[in-house]
Amino acid sequence: MESLWKKYTPEQKKETFDFCEGYKAFMSACKTERECVWEFTRLAEEAGYKNFNDIRNDKTQLKAGDKVYAINRQKMLMLVQIGSDDMEKGLAILGAHIDSPRLDLKPHPLYEDTDFAMMKTHYYGGIKKFQWVTLPLALHGVVAKKDGSTVTIRIGDQPGDPVFGISDVLPHLAKDQRAKSLNDAFTGEDLNLNVGSQPADNEEDEAVKKNVLAILKDKYGIEEDDFESAELEVVPAGAARDFGFDRSMVFAYGHDDRICAYTSVMAQLSMKDRIFPRTFVTLLVDKEEIGSVGATGMHSRFFENTMAEIMDKAGQFSELKLRRMLSNSKMLSSDVSAGFDPNYASVHEKNNAPYLNKGPVLHKYTGSGGKSGSNDATAEYIASLRKIWDESDVQYQIAELGKVDQGGGGTIAYILAQYSMDVIDLGIALHNMHAPWEVAAKTDIYEGYRAYRVFLQKI
Ligand code: MN
Ligand code: MN
Numbered sequence: 001m002e003s004l005w006k007k008y009t010p011e012q013k014k015e016t017f018d019f020c021e022g023y024k025a026f027m028s029a030c031k032t033e034r035e036c037v038w039e040f041t042r043l044a045e046e047a048g049y050k051n052f053n054d055i056r057n058d059k060t061q062l063k064a065g066d067k068v069y070a071i072n073r074q075k076m077l078m079l080v081q082i083g084s085d086d087m088e089k090g091l092a093i094l095g096a097h098i099d100s101p102r103l104d105l106k107p108h109p110l111y112e113d114t115d116f117a118m119m120k121t122h123y124y125g126g127i128k129k130f131q132w133v134t135l136p137l138a139l140h141g142v143v144a145k146k147d148g149s150t151v152t153i154r155i156g157d158q159p160g161d162p163v164f165g166i167s168d169v170l171p172h173l174a175k176d177q178r179a180k181s182l183n184d185a186f187t188g189e190d191l192n193l194n195v196g197s198q199p200a201d202n203e204e205d206e207a208v209k210k211n212v213l214a215i216l217k218d219k220y221g222i223e224e225d226d227f228e229s230a231e232l233e234v235v236p237a238g239a240a241r242d243f244g245f246d247r248s249m250v251f252a253y254g255h256d257d258r259i260c261a262y263t264s265v266m267a268q269l270s271m272k273d274r275i276f277p278r279t280f281v282t283l284l285v286d287k288e289e290i291g292s293v294g295a296t297g298m299h300s301r302f303f304e305n306t307m308a309e310i311m312d313k314a315g316q317f318s319e320l321k322l323r324r325m326l327s328n329s330k331m332l333s334s335d336v337s338a339g340f341d342p343n344y345a346s347v348h349e350k351n352n353a354p355y356l357n358k359g360p361v362l363h364k365y366t367g368s369g370g371k372s373g374s375n376d377a378t379a380e381y382i383a384s385l386r387k388i389w390d391e392s393d394v395q396y397q398i399a400e401l402g403k404v405d406q407g408g409g410g411t412i413a414y415i416l417a418q419y420s421m422d423v424i425d426l427g428i429a430l431h432n433m434h435a436p437w438e439v440a441a442k443t444d445i446y447e448g449y450r451a452y453r454v455f456l457q458k459i
Helices: 010-029 033-046 207-220 224-229 255-269 302-313 319-328 342-347 379-391 413-417 442-458
Strands: 067-072 076-081 092-097 102-113 116-124 137-144 150-155 193-196 230-236 241-243 249-252 280-285 330-334 361-363 422-427 429-431 438-441
Touching (some): 010 033, 010 442, 033 067, 033 076, 033 280, 092 255, 092 442, 102 137, 102 207, 102 224, 116 207, 224 230, 255 330, 379 422, 379 442
Parallel strands (some): 330 422
Antiparallel strands (some): 067 076, 102 116, 102 230, 241 249, 249 438, 361 422, 429 438
16 A cells, blocks of 8 residues: 555645644644633534534424534533434444543642742653653643632643743763663652742742742632642643654644544534435543543443433434434544554564554554454444445555554443444554654545545445
8 A cells, every 4th residue: 555645636735734734723722622622612613513502402403404512521522413314223423532641730739849839740641751751841721719610721832931841860860760660760750840949029938839829829810729629731832743854744742632533523514514314423532541431431421311312302312212323323433543663663563554644544453462452343344434435535554553462552442332333443543652742644634534524424
């Protein structure tokens, strides 16, 4: 299979670069699950979607062509476009996750040590801790106050903003550190953020910490206790960038899995007012990186409950129809894949590795060891996808994550498969997955978008 750059016409190359400008802007602005929900909601409203909560209790009935969205706790989002068939015949679902590995602030983060104000962090998801030191870091999130108000925090990504950072020891004094394994050299409790060094005037004890608290009070109206009810995420500071002399790749924080979320949303919104037999759902979930748990993760019943409400609102609900809808649905569980990297060739098996610039990657199964923990899609479902994509000239790859027994991974696929619906993993290959800055190829982003569009229209 050849590089998509060789296959694309000049027009397609231009579309690829143009599409990725939108993607980079999105990735530069949206670094938390909440920021993704807010931006996708804005885009959906522009495309004519209505908040399902606003119409839930009125007299209108949903009909073919109607478009609604539903938000769960600002961290999970469903976009639904009603089709002409009864929903019991099954949905076409695009699913991706919008949480990414990062460092969260602890509930009691702020302390002073040797005239520095510092913050304790607790890492979220699978990170290699040594990658997070000596980087410019930003703070994004919310602080919920007892009066019911919520303060939004975004520091480090606007021109002129300060940034924060975690230190590393100088090589001159790193004899002990070098003797340790990568695992032991950086521990979770070492990832403390430096946030200030100037003491408040007229203070004796913890004057630097008090100065930081005074700034937080002045700028955001928050007190130290308010950290107890906050979700503040420490993320890499800076914009998504073109990567390479030829600008053929994108360097960004959080490709996993916002690259699939963005392309899925764009694919569904591009359907505009055309009416198709199947109802479309783009499902964007939180908490995938920590096991899809919690009220906003895929294991919650939000998707099922919301679809019951939507079927009811369309005059199509019964318990039996809901069950039929679930088992008749077809889903792409979209998550990133590990692109072959010549620097680390030994972890891949060349005949079954995904490659950058060769299109989105189908994974029949993920898991580890003897496919443990994977959804293993049926051969028949894969054949139906090969057919629709081949007919529409979408280039895709079929691959494994890496060498057998080298490791493994999981996605949300197995959770939806519990309804006995057809689910398969489809993703975009990355270099540096889970690092603060990940690399993706622009043709894969565009071809992924094309693959989602064809899936919605033809599955
Ligand atoms: Mn992922
Ligand atoms: Mn991941």
